Amino acid sequence: MISSLLAPLLGGALIGLSASLLLLANGRVAGISGIVGSLLAPVRGDIAWRVLFFGGLLTGGLLLAWLRPGSFAPPASLSAGGAGLLVAAGLLVGFGSRLGNGCTSGHGVCGISRGSARSIAATLTFMATGVLTVFLVRHVL
Amino acid sequence: MRSNISAFLSGLLFAIGLGVGGMTDPANVLGFLDVAGNWDFRLMFVMGGAIAVHAALRPLIHKREEPLFAAKFPSFSASRLDAKLLVGAALFGVGWGLGGYCPGPALTSLATGASRLLVFVPAMFAGMFLAQVLQVRRVRGKTGWRCSSTGTRSSASCSRS
Numbered sequence: 001m002i003s004s005l006l007a008p009l010l011g012g013a014l015i016g017l018s019a020s021l022l023l024l025a026n027g028r029v030a031g032i033s034g035i036v037g038s039l040l041a042p043v044r045g046d047i048a049w050r051v052l053f054f055g056g057l058l059t060g061g062l063l064l065a066w067l068r069p070g071s072f073a074p075p076a077s078l079s080a081g082g083a084g085l086l087v088a089a090g091l092l093v094g095f096g097s098r099l100g101n102g103c104t105s106g107h108g109v110c111g112i113s114r115g116s117a118r119s120i121a122a123t124l125t126f127m128a129t130g131v132l133t134v135f136l137v138r139h140v141l
Numbered sequence: 142m143r144s145n146i147s148a149f150l151s152g153l154l155f156a157i158g159l160g161v162g163g164m165t166d167p168a169n170v171l172g173f174l175d176v177a178g179n180w181d182f183r184l185m186f187v188m189g190g191a192i193a194v195h196a197a198l199r200p201l202i203h204k205r206e207e208p209l210f211a212a213k214f215p216s217f218s219a220s221r222l223d224a225k226l227l228v229g230a231a232l233f234g235v236g237w238g239l240g241g242y243c244p245g246p247a248l249t250s251l252a253t254g255a256s257r258l259l260v261f262v263p264a265m266f267a268g269m270f271l272a273q274v275l276q277v278r279r280v281r282g283k284t285g286w287r288c289s290s291t292g293t294r295s296s297a298s299c300s301r302s
Binding site for chain 2: 004005007008009010011012013014015016017018019020021022023024025026027028029030032033036037040041048049050052053054055056057058059060061062063064065068071072073075076077078082083085086087088089090091092093094095096097098099100101103104105107108109110112113114116117118121122123125126127128129130131132133134135137138139
């Protein structure tokens with residue numbers, strides 16, 4: 001049990017270090033939806049670091065796929081219904097994170113770390129609707 | 142230049158943390174959100190670990206006058222809770238519960254080229270774009286000002302339309 005908690009703790013610590021590095025070096029909050037989403041309405045002089053952060057995410061993904069392939073969901077073919085569900089999920093995640101000014105990283109990690117009431121409220125809200133959605137999908141429908 | 146290297150390293154570290162922590166497998170995420178089923182509470186330790194480390198380092202970082210490679214630290218206005226924040230967060234949570242992906246893990250997993258990410262990520266960007274278009278319209282309609290970015294306050298640049 002203890003060893004199965006070590007990986008989540010270590011992973012979390014690395015995320016906390018990453019957010020700290022970005023704040024110390026670049027003076028930026030490590031909110032993924034904000035960093036990447038702002039590329040859709042680029043502001044001159046504020047693009048390169050966002051692209052490179054995104055590049056770092058992808059490079060990390062490649063490293064994981066190479067060294068720790070079990071990190072990802074096993075490959076699965078997309079049935080028609082599965083694709084529709086994923087499109088709906090993606091639209092909601094993208095729309096909601098930009099409308100609410102943050103996602104799990106920006107509100108959940110960085111915002112709570114700074115004791116922001118807005119971020120605590122946002123985190124409780126998306127946790128609640130996430131739990132409710134999984135409950136409806138798995139136990140009611 | 143140095144700020145670009147640090148941004149890259151931060152993204153790299155973030156992705157590895159997500160993978161090691163188990164956030165890049167939607168089965169873990171959905172198991173964590175399934176409190177009424179066989180609840181898998183382990184992901185709580187990912188967020189707990191991240192918050193503990195960042196909350197401990199933040200005050201040390203803010204002892205500096207300014208960041209290493211940038212002019213200033215972010216400033217946060219003490220804005221109150223508003224409907225936009227809560228509605229956005231609520232919709233985000235529904236999408237998270239449906240797909241098991243939030244933005245960071247989705248973009249990290251994109252590197253595997255798995256077909257589900259090739260569907261999810263474009264849809265996510267479309268949703269982000271839609272939210273930005275709607276907000277720009279609202280801002281313009283209300284104030285006569287046109288903002289080229291509705292992202293972080295510091296990056297928004299506005300001009301009279």
